[in-house]
Amino acid sequence: MSIKENLAQIKEQLPDNVTLVAVSKTKPLQDLQQAYQEGQRIFGENKIQEMTQKWAEMPKDIEWHMIGHVQRNKVKYMAEFVSLIHGVDSLKLLREIDKQAKKHRRVISCLLQIHIAEEDTKFGLNEEELRTLVSSQEFITLENVRIKGLMGMATFTVDEVQIRREFNKLNSLYKSVQSDFGGLSILSMGMSGDYKIAIEEGSTMVRIGSSIFGTRNYQ
Numbered sequence: 714m715s716i717k718e719n720l721a722q723i724k725e726q727l728p729d730n731v732t733l734v735a736v737s738k739t740k741p742l743q744d745l746q747q748a749y750q751e752g753q754r755i756f757g758e759n760k761i762q763e764m765t766q767k768w769a770e771m772p773k774d775i776e777w778h779m780i781g782h783v784q785r786n787k788v789k790y791m792a793e794f795v796s797l798i799h800g801v802d803s804l805k806l807l808r809e810i811d812k813q814a815k816k817h818r819r820v821i822s823c824l825l826q827i828h829i830a831e832e833d834t835k836f837g838l839n840e841e842e843l844r845t846l847v848s849s850q851e852f853i854t855l856e857n858v859r860i861k862g863l864m865g866m867a868t869f870t871v872d873e874v875q876i877r878r879e880f881n882k883l884n885s886l887y888k889s890v891q892s893d894f895g896g897l898s899i900l901s902m903g904m905s906g907d908y909k910i911a912i913e914e915g916s917t918m919v920r921i922g923s924s925i926f927g928t929r930n931y932q
Contacts, residue, residue, distance in 0.1 A: 716747045719925045727919070731912055734778050736904075736922030738763065742770055744926050749775070757799075757920050761787045768794050780920055782836050785809040793817050799864045799901055799920075800826045802836050804846055807858055814857035822861045824901055827886060829879040830868040837865060840886055847893055862899030862917075863887050867907055876907050880914035887915070 714722075720735075727733055734757040737745050745756060745767060754774060758764035759781025768777055776796035783798060785806055792813035801807055801823045814821040825846070828837030838846065846852055847860075863886065867879040880902050891897045901918040903911025908919040 716744060716925060717751050720748060720751045720753060723921060723924060726909070728912065730917055732899075732918045734780065734901075734918060734920045735925050736780065736920050737767070737926065738781070738922065740922075740926050742767065745771060748925065755796075757922075761790050764795075765790050778920075788813045789816075792819070792821065795821060797861065797899075798823045800824070800836060802826045802838055804849065804851060807846075807852065807855060811855040811857045820857050820859050822859050824862050824864040824899060825860060827863050827865040827883055829865040829883050831875075831879075832868055843886070843890065844893075847890070860894055860897070862897050862901065863890075864899075864901035864918075866904070867902070867911075873907075873910060877910050877914060880907075880911050880916070884915035 724733065732755065734755050735748050735753050736757040738757070738759045749772065755776045755778060757778040757780040758767065761779065764777055764779065777794060778797045778799060779791060779795055780799045782800050783806060788809045798810060798821065801810070802825070807823065810821050810823060825843060826837040827843065828839055863883060865883045867876040870876065883902055884900060887897070887900045899918050900916050901920065902916045903919040905921050905924040908916070908921060911919060
């Protein structure tokens, strides 16, 4: 199926309250342009250099989401334009985003990444670290970042019971911290293989790549 058909099929399945991030990492500009022509305006990238190059080439009404793990020394390259940073997992990283956002007189929206998978390779805060971070004096003084919600990735497994359990755990945490923040509106969980379960468990934002653009070539 074409990008056009894939997008139409996925959008048909998404409830009105769920935002689609088209994960365009490693994909050529013409693929993004096809999705753009079909009305897609939110794209997710995991490499800052690649995202910056695409931002320069693509129309300026696009929202660029950084969905990969972020190195602090790279924040400055995207601070001018990034709409949402998904994988924020430390106060040090928040401090750097705040500093770079200030230079551009912007407030950058962020999601705090929570570790819910049983894999060591996934980044993220646990519940105790999350609560410590958001109650710290330094966090409260950050003026150029805005926490919009939480994100997490389930274990890469075919066990749907486990995936559902992990998403349910994140949704419970999301609900329990909503009152601490005020204005939390995004629970980002679910990718091509598990987004339907994620939506059933409360996700309001899904990150879908291969189901739109086809499998990736990492050569």
